[in-house]
Amino acid sequence: MRLEDNLAKILIPSDRLQARIYELGAQVSRDYGDLRPLLVCVLKGGVMFLSDLSRAMNIPHELDFMAISSYGGKRVESSGVVRIILDLTSNIENRHVLVVEDIVDTGHTLNYMVDILNTRNPASLKICALLNKPARRDKDIQLDYVGFDIPNEFVVGYGLDFDELYRNLPYIGVLKPEMYS
Numbered sequence: 001m002r003l004e005d006n007l008a009k010i011l012i013p014s015d016r017l018q019a020r021i022y023e024l025g026a027q028v029s030r031d032y033g034d035l036r037p038l039l040v041c042v043l044k045g046g047v048m049f050l051s052d053l054s055r056a057m058n059i060p061h062e063l064d065f066m067a068i069s070s071y072g073g074k075r076v077e078s079s080g081v082v083r084i085i086l087d088l089t090s091n092i093e094n095r096h097v098l099v100v101e102d103i104v105d106t107g108h109t110l111n112y113m114v115d116i117l118n119t120r121n122p123a124s125l126k127i128c129a130l131l132n133k134p135a136r137r138d139k140d141i142q143l144d145y146v147g148f149d150i151p152n153e154f155v156v157g158y159g160l161d162f163d164e165l166y167r168n169l170p171y172i173g174v175l176k177p178e179m180y181s
């Protein structure tokens with residue numbers, strides 16, 4: 001099976017992704033300077049973005065990982081019910097935390113994460129999302145860094161899955177609707 005055959009189109013090609021992530025890395029580096037931020041990757045979707053963003057940064061920083069339940073299985077709609085599956089290993093009290101997310105859709109997942117992380121008293125808490133779907137937002141969340149605003153289409157690739165596949169594609173593509181309808 002060729003995963004590419006199940007795509008309606010490529011939305012963001014690899015070279016545009018990499019160029020934007022390079023810009024974000026430079027911007028984050030300028031903003032944090034010597035603050036030694038902790039980048040918190042939201043697994044599994046954020047893993048490609050985290051690894052490229054981290055390499056695009058030229059300041060000292062640390063990495064940690066967290067997993068939150070989201071759609072699960074073959075679903076393409078958020079249930080709005082989220083829970084922690086894997087927690088951080090670091091103590092974030094008095095740390096400058098930057099949450100690195102693949103995509104913000106309704107905002108439920110991020111809203112839940114931000115609430116939990118804030119109870120741990122970080123020195124600061126900011127959000128860096130590669131993709132933003134503003135059309136579907138339910139929760140009012142401030143995104144401090146955004147790679148791309150995208151239309152309301154179900155996307156895969158560069159960490160984002162459908163039924164656990166497509167994460168390895170080096171670009172963002174739109175899945176053919178017949179794949180999930």
Ligand code: 5GP
Nearest residue numbers: 070078104105106107108109154155160161
């Ligand atoms: P939210 O809670 O903001 O509605 O959804 C956030 C999560 O839903 C993301 O972290 C991601 O796992 C998943 N998600 C939202 N939109 C898409 C999409 O277009 N494609 C994929 N593969 N996952 C999505």
